[in-house]
Amino acid sequence: MRSRSLPIPLLIGLVIALVGGVRYCGQTQRNPVTGELQRVALSPKQEVALGLHSAPMMIARHGGELRDSQIAPYVESVGQRLVQKSLANKSPYRFQFHVLADKRTINAFALPGGQIFITQALLVKLRSEAQLAGVLGHEIGHVIARHGAQHLAKQQLGQLLVTAVQVGSYDSRDPHRNRNAALLAQAANQMISLRYGRQDELEADDYGFRIALDGGYDPHGIVELMQVLDEASAGGRVPEFLSTHPNPGNRRALLLERIQQTFPSPPGLPSHLRSGQPEFAAHVLAPALDPWPPQKRTQ
Numbered sequence: 021m022r023s024r025s026l027p028i029p030l031l032i033g034l035v036i037a038l039v040g041g042v043r044y045c046g047q048t049q050r051n052p053v054t055g056e057l058q059r060v061a062l063s064p065k066q067e068v069a070l071g072l073h074s075a076p077m078m079i080a081r082h083g084g085e086l087r088d089s090q091i092a093p094y095v096e097s098v099g100q101r102l103v104q105k106s107l108a109n110k111s112p113y114r115f116q117f118h119v120l121a122d123k124r125t126i127n128a129f130a131l132p133g134g135q136i137f138i139t140q141a142l143l144v145k146l147r148s149e150a151q152l153a154g155v156l157g158h159e160i161g162h163v164i165a166r167h168g169a170q171h172l173a174k175q176q177l178g179q180l181l182v183t184a185v186q187v188g189s190y191d192s193r194d195p196h197r198n199r200n201a202a203l204l205a206q207a208a209n210q211m212i213s214l215r216y217g218r219q220d221e222l223e224a225d226d227y228g229f230r231i232a233l234d235g236g237y238d239p240h241g242i243v244e245l246m247q248v249l250d251e252a253s254a255g256g257r258v259p260e261f262l263s264t265h266p267n268p269g270n271r272r273a274l275l276l277e278r279i280q281q282t283f284p285s286p287p288g289l290p291s292h293l294r295s296g297q298p299e300f301a302a303h304v305l306a307p308a309l310d311p312w313p314p315q316k317r318t319q
């Protein structure tokens with residue numbers, strides 16, 4: 021009697037999947053700030069290097085950096101205050117906050133290792149320092165939670181699993197079947213990335229809430245921020261920030277619930293928490309009314 025063995029392509033596919041799984045599990049590290057055990061593809065040093073290396077590319081893609089004004093140093097100072105006063109000061113990262121001279125894309129994002137960006141288009145939609153703290157706190161949250169490095173590890177695993185399915189399902193007599201299997205595997209990989217992405221966003225909101233509070237800001241600034249984003253999409257053009265982030269309506273409800281739980285009334289919010297509206301108006305809104313970036317005066 022002949023013993024039945026697995027077809028060779030399926031065997032190779034299984035080995036690739038196994039190697040991918042073992043490598044993914046071997047990437048476990050404890051997060052130095054949050055204490056969480058995570059699977060990440062980079063060391064903190066590599067994250068900083070990757071962020072610094074990629075920053076010029078992101079800046080070039082968004083029309084350069086807004087340097088020639090008091091706006092950029094102001095945003096940097098708000099960001100640094102948030103880092104110093106929150107759990108982010110325990111992190112090994114080098115935080116830098118950039119204002120991008122992009123007047124059309126409403127967005128903010130972070131690279132691994134502490135490079136954080138906000139576009140001019142988003143900045144001029146804000147009305148207070150507490151709202152700005154909401155944006156920067158959320159991005160600082162992505163950095164300290166190491167979402168970039170985590171995402172990279174998942175992508176590497178996903179890519180290997182796609183290869184495993186392609187190899188494992190290879191059938192030289194039926195090329196059509198091969199193509200279908202490969203498409204299915206790609207789609208599964210994308211869905212996994214998307215789901216994790218959304219969880220990451222809610223986690224970043226959570227850190228953003230704590231970071232803004234530690235910085236002395238009224239957390240209602242973050243709720244207002246969600247409203248600003250919501251209104252910006254009413255004109256039909258969905259802000260870039262919303263296409264990568266979950267529905268702001270749900271996030272707003274979650275944040276309001278969180279404020280209620282943290283500060284049940286009475287007495288409600290502590291009186292030292294501020295919105296920083298006058299400071300934001302003086303540093304961002306007043307200069308923004310002038311030609312932007314400010315023109316050099318001729319004598």
Ligand SMILES: [Zn+2]
Pocket residue numbers: 158162221224265
């Ligand atoms: Zn985010």
